[in-house]
Amino acid sequence: MDIPKTSKAMVLTRFSQPLELLDIPVPELKDGDMLVKVDLASVCGTDVHLARDELSMHPPTPIIMGHETVGEIYYLPDSVKTDVAGTPVKAGDRIMWSHFFDGTCYSCKVLHEPVLCEHSRGYGFSNAYELRGGYAEYEVVLSGTDFVRVPDNVTSEEAVGACCAGRTVVNAFDKLYNCGGIRQGDSVVVTGVGPVGLYAIVMAAQSGASRVIAVDISENRLEFAKKWGATHVVNAKDHPDEAERVKYIRGLCGGRGADVIIECSGVLSVFAENFKILANPSKYLIIGQTSDKSVPIVPNDIQHHNAVVIGSHSGDIRHYIKCLKFIEAHKDKYPFGEIISKKYPLAEANVALADMRSGVALKAALVNG
Incomplete structure (x- = not known):
């Protein structure tokens, strides 16, 4: 040839x-x-x-x-x-x-x-x-x-998501499950509904969570999140006051906060705000942050919530294969x-x-x- x-x-x-x-x-x-x-x-x-x-x-x-x-x-x-x-x-x-x-x-x-x-x-x-x-x-x-x-x-359109967002979320979920994972009946909040957030939503939906709550500022993305398994959607623009927004999301989680938060937005202020939404105890999985900028947080928010904070980046061929199998199955x-x-x-x-x-x-x- x-x-x-x-x-x-x-x-x-x-x-x-x-x-x-x-x-x-x-x-x-x-x-x-x-x-x-x-x-x-x-x-x-x-x-x-x-x-x-x-x-x-x-x-x-x-x-x-x-x-x-x-x-x-x-x-x-x-x-x-x-x-x-x-x-x-x-x-x-x-x-x-x-x-x-x-x-x-x-x-x-x-x-x-x-x-x-x-x-x-x-x-x-x-x-x-x-x-x-x-x-x-x-x-x-x-x-x-x-x-x-x-x-x-x-199809190639179905498969291509496994090349980055999908395998990244599979790798992150492997780490999450090493720390107890999503339990039956848990409330899961996913902040940021781009491709990474969508794969986090669909994998949480298949995990046994009772609530999968998608948070974003795009109505189109939130509507798409429903197709991928979100039980509730929150447009942050409808709740411009941080204290009211936090209270509203905690309320969707039964009043005690999120058992698991998956941060996929990449927005520094969202990363910090999420600590106020955590239940006690809880897990906080961070996938979407790529900036080298900083944001203040209160360390006691981690300790007080008995929170396990997990960072995860990218994935290797094991995660491509797992994601392809997930796509094929669902x-x-x-x-x-x-x-x-x-x-x-x-x-x-x-x-x-x-x-x-x-x-x-x-x-x-x-x-x-």
């Missing part, structure tokens, strides 16, 4: 400037490398912030963004026969893949937490001329990268594919980013052709 010489890509050449459509040379593939043709690349909220250099990490430009990608295998080396789960693969199969983890460092070998790998190589954050981002026609998947075949009965009950609210041609990536930032799109996705 002939390897294409170039790939069109939307490239972040400078922060806070529009992406540029460039022809990027396809790098020479090393032993074990795959080349995939991008089928669907969804736009993450992280991309929106990365484009303006608003994250706590600051990778150098130029960058091809896009770490949420379903790709069709275009070139498969002879050395690769199966995905990480042992499923046979061939050219034309759809796959999704984690960031590259080297498997040799302390985090990988001793902690068995590859997401903490000290020598990881990310997709969607690297130099554009390495062709390792989804905002492109083709993408290189490095030798040794864990990948999984997308089941034939799961796809007839929840509209997972509808999370992609609008598709854009690759060349309109700047419009997609703008629509994500403004809230016009819940989840934008780029397509080729």
